[in-house]
Amino acid sequence: MEPPAAKPNFFSNVLVKVLLFGVLIIIVRFAYIVTITGESCNLGDFCFLPESFNLVIAGTGSGVSTANRAVVSTSAGPTQRDLYTSKDWIKAVHFYSDVFRDLVSDGYLSAISKTMCVETPKGEDVFALKEIGILDSIGIYKKASKPLVISLKESGLPFDENTFDFIFSGGDRLDKTSRRPLDLTVSDIQRTLKPEGFFVAHVSSKDTYSFNSFLDLFNSCKLIKSRDIEGYDSSMPFIREIVLQKKVGSEILSKNYDGKLGNTCSVPGYKRDLVRNAEALITEEPLKPWITLKRNIHNIKYLPAMADISFKSRYVYVDVGARSYGSSIGSWFKKQYPKQNRTFDVYAIEADKAFYEEYRVKKGIKLLPYAAWVRNETLRFEINHDPGKEAKVKERGMGRIQLVKSASSSGSFSGEVNEIEGFDFAEWLKSTVTEKDFVVMKMDVEGTEFDLIPRLFETGAICLIDEIFLECHYNRWQRCCPGQRSSKYEKTYGQCLDLFTSLRDRGVLVHQWW
Template structure:
């Protein structure tokens, strides 16, 4: 299923790509791909590694990711190539993606977690493991679970008004920089994105978020194509016709620190496209039936979406502004 999914996403062209598998169970992997003929299959103990030239493959897959395997796969993968990894279930084997890669795929299947990363540069052109390695979604370990477990409790029923319990809830918000004790210094850029909202959330962000006195680039994105985004010198925005996921892939990088406020429909699109992997911290606006707007969601559906985001590894908060 995972290989078919990668093919459907355009990340693996089974009949065109030069592909390699490194696995202790390579026969089972090949069986799972409907016996597609890979260019090369190796076991971790194979002796052929040194004989393979640099920049040979378009696609690589491994279920035994480690420093030695990482170095070999990185050396032999072309720029723009995709490395797919089945992550270890051992908490001691926390995954740290190489800094010259960008995560483009995430999926859980049969109690296993798979990611795919696109090679965007040669390793020697990147600095040492940087802020991109601190992005929460790149930690699949007990540490990540502990961080998410320290977020504020979800409200099991919506507040009666935006001026009462909702403000109390926002005051109790446990922000990601505080939970990680992160100075926010190591990122190439810090970004706040307000999708579909006015200036209210921006003012709240500026007054309450622990920015550590660092500058954030601010974006307000209107999701309705017919609506013209109001001009404001303090804001930049994408063309309204572009989907939010496409815009994120084009304008946000893994090594940047990204905070976003968005409604449920936008977030569901980002989950489907995996663009949610670019967001460090999310404020989820999900108004149930009877709480304004045109939403047809029951509140339990909002809670279910919140749970999916937590399962995915997103530091998510409810937004009641």
């Protein structure tokens, strides 16, 4: 009879085989990562990823070594798994790994940096930071994509002031795809960035106007460097990388950053560059100015057609002398002005009461029922009507309101005299918009442009306006009576031309309007 000793030997053999199998798995995994993918074993013991991740696939191509993996949260659903294993996602990780390594070499990043990536729906940049050893990194977006990206709160970034050493915005997201108003995002970035911390942004815009507009947004930061780099996909073949550093308290206090102007200003050089590229002024007086306008409007080089206006806090159109909605707001600005898909706040400044009712039903337009003037005071206006027609409200034409020149003049015309409140237009502009806003103005003020334009320069408000469409009033040839000039205005075409020329010489992008 055999002794019952074989049973323990059987269990011992099974245990040995299991252990050998486990060792074989570890060896195969090690060989796969190190030999096949060319990776260094630097992610946990025996090349196992942290507990919250699973290794899914190896990257392809000749990218940076530590970016040759794609990972997925163990709690992620099928959609996230597809995302994190896609070639585009892996390609982006490769790209950002290269970018961040360069920033580490330049001293803007380190292994102990606390970092945040803003407006990052997929989290490729966050993962790239972790891959190169900057583990204290998080992304933020409207919708969470854990564990890389957390959700953005309605109140803003859920972090205290001076939290991060480094903040990054990639993929042109800051200006092109942000779900929040740009000024709120910028405010959060500057608030949560530590003094002397770095903010790096990738943008596709390369013109000087957009670049300086970007710098104007970050008033608590200073420019460290800017360079052009090659992108990683067709949507951004070339990228401008901008590096900013948050100033310390004394540097910020050394300049007024409230966005308001003093009584003088100088139009910056990058705006002057736009003036040099504008259409030529019409130097010879047109015999039929109403026809010249229709022809010339096709030659106008609008600012948004010459530069990117993305980096602005707000977009504002001011129609000074708006008349009816269809006169210029509805017929021209809404339909023809190139807005680059931006929503504009529209202000209609109109002294004629005949048009007030119409604006009450227009959404998105704020009516200022006053006369634009150089100070706050009550004004008396002549309201003229077309010769030979009854004085009906609907027949009031463009340019039928002008300042009363003297008390005795009221009997020299077949019209009426009204009183209306005038307001200091330049001071209103300074209290309404800032240098961070994009401001377009159309001015048709029946000759008072010769008062208002100097006032804009005197107060410094001219620097707040990016583009002006100005109708200059002079003793033009009359449509009704060939060979006769209008006696309504004293100025000549030469004086109007001087006004346009002086504006452009001082760096203001102004277009002739009729």
